[in-house]
Amino acid sequence: MANTPSRAPLAGGSLLALSLIAGTVLGALRGQPSMGFVAGLGVGLALIALIWLVDRARG
Secondary structure (H helix, E strand, O other): OOOOOOOOOOOOHHHHHHHHHHHHHHHHHOOOOOHHHHHHHHHHHHHHHHHHHHHHHHO
């Protein structure tokens, strides 16, 4: 029986956390921390989706 090699999936949790923090800080500098948080969340989710698609394409 052939053993298929196990590969580790890619993860994007750190990118989400970093984008949330960066968005909140940048939003706070502009006087809108809530909007910065939401923008950071959107960017982070987009990055996670991109990583997920790349990981699926790898096989």
